[in-house]
Amino acid sequence: xxFVDKINEIVNRIPKQLDYIKTEEATKNAFVMPFIAALGYxxxxxxxxxxxxxxxxxxxxGEKVDYAICxxxxxxxxxxxxxxxxxxxxxxxxxxxxxxxxxxxxxxILTNGIIYYFYSDIDEPNKMDPKPFFIFNLLDxxxxxxxxxxxxxxxxxxxxxxxxxxxxxxxxxxxKRIIIDxxxxxxxxxxxxxxxxxxxxxxxxxxxxxxxxxxxEAFNQFIRERVNDRLKSALDADHEEQAEIVEEIERSxxxxxxxxxxxxELEGYYIVKAIVREIVDVSRIMMRDTKSYCGILLxxxxxxxxCRLHFxxxxxxxxxxxxxxxxxxPINRVDEIYQYADRIxxxxxxxxxSSSP
Numbered sequence: 001x002x003f004v005d006k007i008n009e010i011v012n013r014i015p016k017q018l019d020y021i022k023t024e025e026a027t028k029n030a031f032v033m034p035f036i037a038a039l040g041y042x043x044x045x046x047x048x049x050x051x052x053x054x055x056x057x058x059x060x061x062g063e064k065v066d067y068a069i070c071x072x073x074x075x076x077x078x079x080x081x082x083x084x085x086x087x088x089x090x091x092x093x094x095x096x097x098x099x100x101x102x103x104x105x106x107x108x109i110l111t112n113g114i115i116y117y118f119y120s121d122i123d124e125p126n127k128m129d130p131k132p133f134f135i136f137n138l139l140d141x142x143x144x145x146x147x148x149x150x151x152x153x154x155x156x157x158x159x160x161x162x163x164x165x166x167x168x169x170x171x172x173x174x175x176k177r178i179i180i181d182x183x184x185x186x187x188x189x190x191x192x193x194x195x196x197x198x199x200x201x202x203x204x205x206x207x208x209x210x211x212x213x214x215x216x217e218a219f220n221q222f223i224r225e226r227v228n229d230r231l232k233s234a235l236d237a238d239h240e241e242q243a244e245i246v247e248e249i250e251r252s253x254x255x256x257x258x259x260x261x262x263x264x265e266l267e268g269y270y271i272v273k274a275i276v277r278e279i280v281d282v283s284r285i286m287m288r289d290t291k292s293y294c295g296i297l298l299x300x301x302x303x304x305x306x307c308r309l310h311f312x313x314x315x316x317x318x319x320x321x322x323x324x325x326x327x328x329x330p331i332n333r334v335d336e337i338y339q340y341a342d343r344i345x346x347x348x349x350x351x352x353x354s355s356s357p
Contacts, residue, residue: 006038018084032079048069052066053065053075065080067081076107079111117132122170129170133170183220199211272306288302295308304351307337307340
């Protein structure tokens with residue numbers, strides 16, 4: 001079982017157990033300890049995982065942090081746990097903050113068993129930053145999150161490597177959140193930044209209000225146009241090949257009676273080709289329709305499934321692959337396939353690497 005499978009195993013148990021977990025201790029047993037184990041640390045080995053970790057230096061008597069993860073006889077990560085129903089944004093990691101300053105650990109984790117906030121001392125040495133540099137949500141993650149989380153596994157943990165990217169992760173995430181907030185609310189400063197470059201008059205409050213909707217709409221149009229241009233470019237390049245594929249599918253329908261390839265399945269196929277054209281020749285991407293699902297394959301090889309389109313029911317599902325194992329995720333619209341572009345590319349890279357000499 002690889003790392004992603006171990007994480008997905010925890011994910012699958014959350015909806016089954018969540019309603020029965022009422023305490024912090026139950027949260028640790030059901031979710032946190034399996035998470036630590038998934039990272040490759042032996043939760044029953046006190047040389048690797050120390051529960052109720054304490055130190056006598058500068059800490060209130062009797063105060064403990066829930067777990068310390070150790071490697072090479074050094075504490076590398078401190079973990080403070082809350083009940084799975086706790087809102088981490090409102091929780092203060094006071095114990096974690098105090099322990100961080102007097103321990104040799106460079107990373108601290110605050111978690112409710114589902115969401116994990118990763119902290120370090122990016123802003124000031126030996127002082128835990130007030131905001132996390134990385135957030136991992138078991139119910140909402142993609143390949144980029146897995147890539148970063150994997151750095152904390154026992155086999156991959158390298159302090160300098162993580163610290164080198166932690167600062168970039170923190171500030172990139174902060175800037176993205178600012179952009180999202182500004183696109184939603186458009187503060188005066190944000191509006192003024194753009195209005196001052198196109199309007200020569202005095203920027204009174206009335207003028208700013210007029211520009212607020214203009215700036216918001218300009219951003220929305222810009223994003224839509226960029227997405228549409230990229231999609232159009234990809235689809236136009238494949239136009240002739242798509243026509244040939246349609247003919248081939250029509251011929252196969254005559255032979256394989258009872259199998260009907262729908263327009264939505266064709267649209268899904270074209271979207272997958274648009275996604276992967278950056279990393280592989282799209283002529284290698286083939287579609288095989290069956291009565292139960294529409295399969296998209298690399299090199300027309302059943303042993304190289306890229307994804308499956310389960311569109312025959314009212315609730316559509318997209319079948320994603322990792323190490324030949326399929327995970328079905330619900331989607332409402334065909335274009336939601338774009339949200340899983342990284343995972344689709346990843347499985348192709350996996351096949352290419354395994355076939356390379």
